[in-house]
Amino acid sequence: MSLTYTIILTRVISMKSLKNHLSLIIALFTVLASVQIYVAVDRTIAAYETRLKDDYSVIVVANKGFIPAEFKSMSSMIERSEPISTTQVLERLKGEMSQKNLDLLRLTLPKFYRIYLNRYPSPKEINNLQHLLQRNSSIERVEGFAQTHDTVYKLMLLFKNVVQIFSIAIAAVTSLLILKEMRLWQFQHAERMSIMALFGAPVWLRSAVLFRLAIVDAIIATFILCLVFFVIDYYGFLVAQLKEIGISVQLFNFVSDALRSLAIALGVSIALTFMIVIFPNEED
């Protein structure tokens, strides 16, 4: 009888506990995945910004020569500047103009500069920079190419905002689901907790079983997240797609991201366990 009972009890407990664990693990995994997707999108956009920044420059036309330090002193956004050689243009005109006119043109031709920035600017920043540079009387014209501002970039920013809102919504809804699940746990363990209370167990000891479940499930949810991103990383289909548009990015860092995810999972599960322990359901 004893062995049979023990086996049945163990099976019933493990099935019930597996079901209970799964509900919380899935909920926690959803929260972690939504946060990680947001982080990955943010990283992708940052990588794309770097690429755009490297390719982007402002063209300045001036009636006198400037040294790089002069440009740098005009705005903190300016990283470096380089003069654009006019030789190539003049070479092209050699056959069409007389040498005399060509020499005159060389003398009267303004100076062209390419200005590189330390980050990829927004259209507003380009506009401000243009105004700033044009305040200098020696600068005749500034071309910021604001109208050619990358549409893909704008779409990516929009996508990032959508993911952010989506992540917040998922976190809020999932937290409510976790709270419900934990109330269920509290109800399942109510008898044990009330017996412990009769013998003077403090609240933390009575609720230790809930905290233990929350901690174990947070660790499992983080492990599953790592596993999923390991598979994504291993097969590399997402990274390959990003490389096609010139973005090289690490979607999941197996140290810092894993630790952050573990901290979030533990934080969410422990905070919600605290909530149900401190504010028990009146109906219980």
Place this chain on the structure above:
Amino acid sequence: MDKVIIAQNLSLSYKEFETIISKANFSIDAGSFVFITGASGSGKSTLLKAFYGAIEPKQGQLSVGGIKMNRISTSKLNFLRRHIGIVFQDYKLIKEWTIEKNVMLPLIISGYTGDVGGAQVQKLLGHVKLIHQAGKYPPELSGGEQQRVAMARALAHNPILILADEPTGNLDEYSASVIWSLLEGANAQLKTTVVVVTHHIPEGLNVPYLHYHIDAGNINEIA
């Protein structure tokens, strides 16, 4: 002699306009053995619940182990309960825990889980003749055996006061005799105060005892 329980004009009730115990005055000396009897619904168990803080006095004063039970704080109540052993008619054992761990419960709460706690549990399981059942779970045991486990649990932390609510109701003769002998032993050897709520006082007890009877909300000492 020190008083473990002091009640002054104590009234108990569950509802606003219904009084179960009315203006009771009594005290229980440390080391005494007390029976509280009364008809069903007379308020015996309610009185016992007030002793371990499950209900608060409606009126009057109640002090248990020197702690006032009126508006008692949770920390004080936990402290008091760690010095009380309670035996319930329905055993109140944790089904998911083994017999050994159930007996260990008060020691876990008090922080004695090492060798000292283990030895104490083994000794008590020996006293209740259940040492061979230590690894089993409560539903595997008979009612009598479960109550003996509950008795061992109530004694595990050497409490100053044992409260027993119908501890031998529906038990077989053997289990009942084990329970009574353990309660007698705790009272005689360890000078533990024992308060038992029951319908019938057993015959042939080897310890002197006091007898309170509850009738129509009044508590009277029976000589």
